Amino acid sequence: MSDASSSNTDWESQWLFTEEELLQTPSVLDGISPETEREQRSKGCNFITQLGIQLKLPQLTLATASTYLHRFYMQNSLKRHHYYETAATALFLATKVEENMRKFGEIVAACVRAAQKNLKMEVHRDDKEFWRWKDCILNKEEYLLESICFDVTVEVPYNHLLNYTAKLGVQTRPLMRTAWTFLNDAQLTMLCILYPPRTIAAAALYCAAKHCNIEFPDQDGKPWWEIIGVKIKEIKKCCNYMALVYENNPLRGEDRPKYVTTPEGGPETTKTRQRAQSVGSPLPPSGSSAGKRPRDSTDILDSTEDSSLDRKRPKMEEMRNGGDPPPGGTKEKEEDEPQPAKGENPDLEEGEVDD
Numbered sequence: 001m002s003d004a005s006s007s008n009t010d011w012e013s014q015w016l017f018t019e020e021e022l023l024q025t026p027s028v029l030d031g032i033s034p035e036t037e038r039e040q041r042s043k044g045c046n047f048i049t050q051l052g053i054q055l056k057l058p059q060l061t062l063a064t065a066s067t068y069l070h071r072f073y074m075q076n077s078l079k080r081h082h083y084y085e086t087a088a089t090a091l092f093l094a095t096k097v098e099e100n101m102r103k104f105g106e107i108v109a110a111c112v113r114a115a116q117k118n119l120k121m122e123v124h125r126d127d128k129e130f131w132r133w134k135d136c137i138l139n140k141e142e143y144l145l146e147s148i149c150f151d152v153t154v155e156v157p158y159n160h161l162l163n164y165t166a167k168l169g170v171q172t173r174p175l176m177r178t179a180w181t182f183l184n185d186a187q188l189t190m191l192c193i194l195y196p197p198r199t200i201a202a203a204a205l206y207c208a209a210k211h212c213n214i215e216f217p218d219q220d221g222k223p224w225w226e227i228i229g230v231k232i233k234e235i236k237k238c239c240n241y242m243a244l245v246y247e248n249n250p251l252r253g254e255d256r257p258k259y260v261t262t263p264e265g266g267p268e269t270t271k272t273r274q275r276a277q278s279v280g281s282p283l284p285p286s287g288s289s290a291g292k293r294p295r296d297s298t299d300i301l302d303s304t305e306d307s308s309l310d311r312k313r314p315k316m317e318e319m320r321n322g323g324d325p326p327p328g329g330t331k332e333k334e335e336d337e338p339q340p341a342k343g344e345n346p347d348l349e350e351g352e353v354d355d
Contacts (some may be wrong), residue, residue: 012041014151015071017193017239026077037078038245042188044069044083047114049187050289054110054119057095063092063156066187068148074193075147081140084115097152108134157183160201164228168216179208189245191223197237202230203238234309239263256259 027037046128051063068090069083079094088111095101109123113134123130145152166169182204186192202225209216216224225232259351 006163009331015193016196017074019194022190022194025074028081030077030079034080037073040078040083041070041073041190044087045188047084047087050114051088051107053111054113055095055106056092057100057102058098059100060156060158061094062091062194063158063187064098064154064184065091067143067154067192068093068152068155070190070193071148071151072144084111085136085140086144089137091143092137093144093152095342097154104134105214108137108254111137118209126136127231132238155197157186157197157201157204161204164201164205167228168224170214170216172212172214174212175205175208175214178211179204182207185246186242187240190240193241194241198228199230199234199238202228202235203242207239208240236277 019333021170023034025034025037027117028034030041048065048069051057052065063353066089069086070228071084072081072090088107092104095107105125108130112123112127112152113119113121113127115133116129158180160184161176165179179201183200186204194308196202206225208214225235251255296304
């Protein structure tokens with residue numbers, strides 16, 4: 001058992017690097033600044049997302065492709081390999097590894113549309129761009145495999161997130177959507193080569209709990225992070241890196257939510273943990289104030305804003321996943337419409353008398 005666990009640790013650590021090592025990548029040694037490298041990697045991952053939308057691929061396949069891209073650039077320079085070409089090849093490989101195959105012609109056509117930034121563009125097989133992208137993907141696939149040492153096995157954090165929420169018994173829709181949003185945003189960063197997937201999933205759960213104001217109850221006197229087997233310090237470090245990098249991400253819109261840094265020192269008491277003496281649900285009863293806590297400066301949303309603005313601000317998951325606006329327009333119209341008085345017949349026109 002110990003040998004298996006140690007080999008699993010070695011396998012994970014093969015593609016995990018420190019922040020200092022990320023300042024000595026082949027791209028940085030080629031004269032590209034770390035900020036520019038992060039930006040170009042992010043654009044490559046965004047290109048993968050655009051292809052995935054056109055091809056209707058699941059999120060797990062896109063996460064696998066993004067991981068291939070980040071691993072590739074730990075061995076190669078962005079000056080010699082354009083991030084669009086690497087992203088297209090990584091996605092082509094991920095569709096085969098994850099068994100979500102698409103016709104090769106459809107993948108090539110999607111690359112042409114995404115590169116031209118015209119998703120409605122008609123692409124024909126005899127077009128020059130079609131053949132250029134086709135040759136590029138086929139020629140680059142073998143080099144990509146060599147660069148990642150033919151290690152195509154990728155463990156993504158989405159499965160860990162589902163396991164954690166099931167283990168803690170907190171699979172509420174707002175919590176799940178917010179945590180899923182964190183994982184989607186994390187694909188634009190280099191978190192996948194800094195922290196293992198279980199730590200990234202725990203960080204997503206931590207941020208989602210603070211955003212949704214949810215506290216996880218203790219089990220057998222243990223806090224929730226010990227139950228899932230992740231150190232709280234590593235969770236906070238992961239959240240802080242996300243806040244630092246994502247705030248400066250050029251792909252982040254002005255209307256996107258903000259990730260706020262969390263102090264790494266000190267005990268974690270009332271942020272996301274519900275003490276063992278409270279054996280009820282981690283969610284407070286509807287219509288009551290029990291279990292609520294005042295927001296502090298470490299919440300995901302800035303607590304210094306006025307509460308009225310908080311009510312008007314769209315939810316994080318709605319902005320990320322394009323959720324529908326909250327209902328209310330029809331209800332207001334019904335409330336404003338005058339109702340007939342008691343005893344009156346609403347079918348009578350003005351001047352008529354009820355028999």
